[in-house]
Amino acid sequence: MKKKNVINNVVNGDLNYQQGISVDCVVFGFHDRMLKVLLSKFKFYHKWMLPVGFIMKDEDVDAAACRVMKKRTGLNDIYLHQFHVFGNTVRPNVKEHSDVMRRAGLVDGQHWISQRFISIGYYALVDYLKVNIRNLADEDLRWFSLNEIPMLYSDHNSIIEKALSTIRTQLRVMPMICYKLLPEKFPLSELRNIYETILGKELDRRNFQRKILSTGYVIQLDEIYKKPGLKPTSLFSFNREKCDEALSMT
Amino acid sequence: MKKKNVINNVVNGDLNYQQGISVDCVVFGFHDRMLKVLLSKFKFYHKWMLPVGFIMKDEDVDAAACRVMKKRTGLNDIYLHQFHVFGNTVRPNVKEHSDVMRRAGLVDGQHWISQRFISIGYYALVDYLKVNIRNLADEDLRWFSLNEIPMLYSDHNSIIEKALSTIRTQLRVMPMICYKLLPEKFPLSELRNIYETILGKELDRRNFQRKILSTGYVIQLDEIYKKPGLKPTSLFSFNREKCDEALSMT
Numbered sequence: 001m002k003k004k005n006v007i008n009n010v011v012n013g014d015l016n017y018q019q020g021i022s023v024d025c026v027v028f029g030f031h032d033r034m035l036k037v038l039l040s041k042f043k044f045y046h047k048w049m050l051p052v053g054f055i056m057k058d059e060d061v062d063a064a065a066c067r068v069m070k071k072r073t074g075l076n077d078i079y080l081h082q083f084h085v086f087g088n089t090v091r092p093n094v095k096e097h098s099d100v101m102r103r104a105g106l107v108d109g110q111h112w113i114s115q116r117f118i119s120i121g122y123y124a125l126v127d128y129l130k131v132n133i134r135n136l137a138d139e140d141l142r143w144f145s146l147n148e149i150p151m152l153y154s155d156h157n158s159i160i161e162k163a164l165s166t167i168r169t170q171l172r173v174m175p176m177i178c179y180k181l182l183p184e185k186f187p188l189s190e191l192r193n194i195y196e197t198i199l200g201k202e203l204d205r206r207n208f209q210r211k212i213l214s215t216g217y218v219i220q221l222d223e224i225y226k227k228p229g230l231k232p233t234s235l236f237s238f239n240r241e242k243c244d245e246a247l248s249m250t
Numbered sequence: 251m252k253k254k255n256v257i258n259n260v261v262n263g264d265l266n267y268q269q270g271i272s273v274d275c276v277v278f279g280f281h282d283r284m285l286k287v288l289l290s291k292f293k294f295y296h297k298w299m300l301p302v303g304f305i306m307k308d309e310d311v312d313a314a315a316c317r318v319m320k321k322r323t324g325l326n327d328i329y330l331h332q333f334h335v336f337g338n339t340v341r342p343n344v345k346e347h348s349d350v351m352r353r354a355g356l357v358d359g360q361h362w363i364s365q366r367f368i369s370i371g372y373y374a375l376v377d378y379l380k381v382n383i384r385n386l387a388d389e390d391l392r393w394f395s396l397n398e399i400p401m402l403y404s405d406h407n408s409i410i411e412k413a414l415s416t417i418r419t420q421l422r423v424m425p426m427i428c429y430k431l432l433p434e435k436f437p438l439s440e441l442r443n444i445y446e447t448i449l450g451k452e453l454d455r456r457n458f459q460r461k462i463l464s465t466g467y468v469i470q471l472d473e474i475y476k477k478p479g480l481k482p483t484s485l486f487s488f489n490r491e492k493c494d495e496a497l498s499m500t
Contacts, residue, residue, distance in 0.1 A: 020268055021368060061337025061368060085332055085370050087311025118271060118311060120335050173422050 017054040019112040023065045024119045024156070025051045025080065026163035027073075029128025029143055030181050033197050036128055036143040037160060039152070040072070043138050044103045047096070049153035050160070051141070052119070065122045072141055073131045079180055080122040083166045086159060087118045093154040100153070123163040125178050168199055176217050176243035185235040187225045191218070217243055267304040269362040273315045274300045274369045274406070275330065276413035277323075279378025279393055280431050283447050286378055286393040287410060289402070290322070293388050294353045297346070299403035300410070301391070302369070315372045322391055323381045329430060330372040333416045336409060337368045343404040350403070373413040375428050418449055426467050426493035435485040437475045441468070467493055 027038040039048040053068035055061055065080045101114050133141045144150075149160065170177050178194050192208050212218045216239060223235040277288040289298045303318035305311055315330045351364050383391045394400075399410065420427050428444050442458050462468045466489060473485040 018270055018366070018368065021271060055337070055368075057366065058339055060339055061335060082335055085311060085335060087305070087370070089308055089310055116268070116307065118268065118305075120337070169423055173419055 016057045018057055020116060020118060021055060022117050022119045023053055023055065023061065023068055024086070024121050024159055025053075025065060025069055026121065026123040026160055027051070027069065027078070027131075028123065028125050028163070028167070028198075029131065030125060030178070030194060030197065031127055031129050033193055034145065035197050036145050037149065038072070038128075038131075038133075039142055039144050039149070041140045041142075042100070042104075043140065045100050045153075047153040048142075048144075048150055050156045061120060065120075069124065072134055072136070072139075074134055075126070075131060078124045078126060079177075080124050081177065082120060083123050084121045084159075084162055085118060086121060086155065089116060091117065091119070091155050096154055119159075121159055121163060123167065125167065125181060127181050164198075171195060171198060173215065174217065174246060175212055175215060176238055176246065179238045179243060182238075185221060185223065185225075185237050187233045188212070188218075188236050189233070191236070217246070266307045268307055270366060270368060272302055272304055272367050272369045273311065273318055274302050274336070274371050274409055275315060275319055276300060276371065276373040276410055277319065277328070277381075278373065278375050278413070278417070278448075279381065280375060280428070280444060280447065281377055281379050283443055284395065285447050286395050287399065288322070288378075288381075288383075289392055289394050289399070291390045291392075292350070292354075293390065295350050295403075297403040298392075298394075298400055300406045311370060315370075319374065322384055322386070322389075324384055325376075325381060328374045328376060329427075330374045331427065332370060333373050334371045334409075334412055335368060336371060336405065339366060341367065341369070341405050346404055369409075371409055371413060373417065375417065375431065377431050414448075421445060421448060423465065424467065424496060425462055425465060426488055426496065429488045429493060432488075435471060435473065435475075435487050437483045438462070438468075438486050439483070441486070467496070 025038075029036040029038060038051060040051045041048045051068060051072050053064060053071075055064040059067070062080070062082070065082075066076075066078070069078050069080065070076060098114070128143055133143075146164075149157065151157065152160075167177065175191065178191070178198075181194055182190060188209055189205075191212065192203055192205065195208070196203055213220065218236055219239050221235045221237055224232045225235045226232045275288075279286040279288060288301060290301045291298045301318060301322050303314060303321075305314040309317070312330070312332070315332070316326075316328070319328050319330065320326060348364070378393055383393075396414075399407065401407065402410075417427065425441065428441070428448075431444055432440060438459055439455075441462065442453055442455065445458070446453055463470065468486055469489050471485045471487055474482045475485045476482045
């Protein structure tokens with residue numbers, strides 16, 4: 001049956017996965033002061049969840065996360081940041097997990113897919129207008145604003161919370177985690193907007209400029225940005241070399 | 251044979267582990283401006299490595315890391331921070347891993363312990379004078395200064411590098427990652443010494459005080475510290491409530 005493709009593939013063993021471990025992806029989409037998160041729903045189950053996937057035996061863990069996201073978005077160059085391992089024995093929620101397995105036609109409680117999972121959490125920050133959600137045979141995908149996220153499968157609500165608190169902390173030292181959201185040159189107000197949306201509060205203009213320049217990741221250019229009706233303002237840019245170095249380190 | 255206890259226990263199945271996944275612990279010991287790292291060596295193998303362990307089927311991942319460290323140090327309250335998953339297919343180093351297995355008397359290449367491992371990295375920052383290294387039947391343990399770390403088993407040198415770069419980044423936003431190293435009240439110079447040792451450079455006294463107080467995790471007390479021969483200086487303290495909240499979040 002079509003609707004059971006994913007799980008049947010695993011059960012029948014025609015894909016060769018690392019057992020008991022998965023990747024869960026929290027993709028935050030930003031555009032015009034709005035922050036959203038990408039959620040997935042299997043057609044045979046009623047709850048939304050994060051886009052998830054397994055790791056193939058001959059595949060790096062980071063590559064598995066990229067594959068999981070490429071399948072859903074078509075994007076090759078999403079910057080996925082590994083942020084936490086969710087490894088409590090009570091997850092996934094046993095009742096819900098059994099329910100999904102039953103609906104997918106899998107009743108063998110001994111099969112590894114019915115048992116404990118340790119999940120590696122990844123987050124990404126993208127411009128949601130640039131993402132083309134893929135139509136998948138057995139899965140719906142949709143952007144949700146943060147204030148309209150429903151009760152999700154298992155512990156996925158708390159995984160999103162954890163990703164958000166991680167991003168908020170990282171913004172303070174690594175402004176380049178949002179560099180995919182901006183053009184090469186930008187007025188600093190655009191970067192401040194991203195901060196204000198993610199942090200959920202207004203920031204003082206002068207303090208923001210002082211702090212962001214002190215990180216060394218953002219540099220002020222010798223160019224002026226003019227927009228009709230607005231005061232001319234300086235343009236800024238990420239220090240790509242320093243950013244790439246720091247990102248490859250994380 | 252005594253020397254093969256650990257691996258034989260796994261192979262014989264008398265301990266029930268999650269397969270293909272391990273925890274690797276990087277314990278940094280600080281004292282009097284010296285930073286060291288705790289390393290382990292199985293008596294039947296010639297290379298040093300990080301203290302490692304498996305995760306039991308009925309055990310949370312964080313609890314496994316605590317058990318691994320308690321076994322080696324006797325300490326219950328080491329604050330272990332999960333910092334990265336090492337999940338490339340080329341690890342552990344196949345040649346070295348086979349060598350360890352062969353020396354331990356395990357030649358079955360099909361057994362999961364001979365195959366790919368995904369490792370969850372944890373770090374801790376402790377006062378090394380307060381750690382009593384345990385004598386284990388099949389394993390030696392020793393503190394190494396950072397500049398005397400030898401070539402370690404598999405990718406463990408780069409795991410230490412990654413832990414160190416993580417700590418250096420985190421110090422900027424979370425000074426409380428080193429609060430186990432200080433008494434309840436301390437002159438700020440003691441905290442600055444820890445920073446200088448970990449960052450490997452001198453810091454400006456006034457800038458340091460301004461920055462550290464701006465995080466809100468450290469507060470200045472209305473008390474003066476007097477030591478014979480030294481200028482009286484203010485005492486400081488961690489804002490425990492705020493620190494605990496932030497640590498439970500990470």
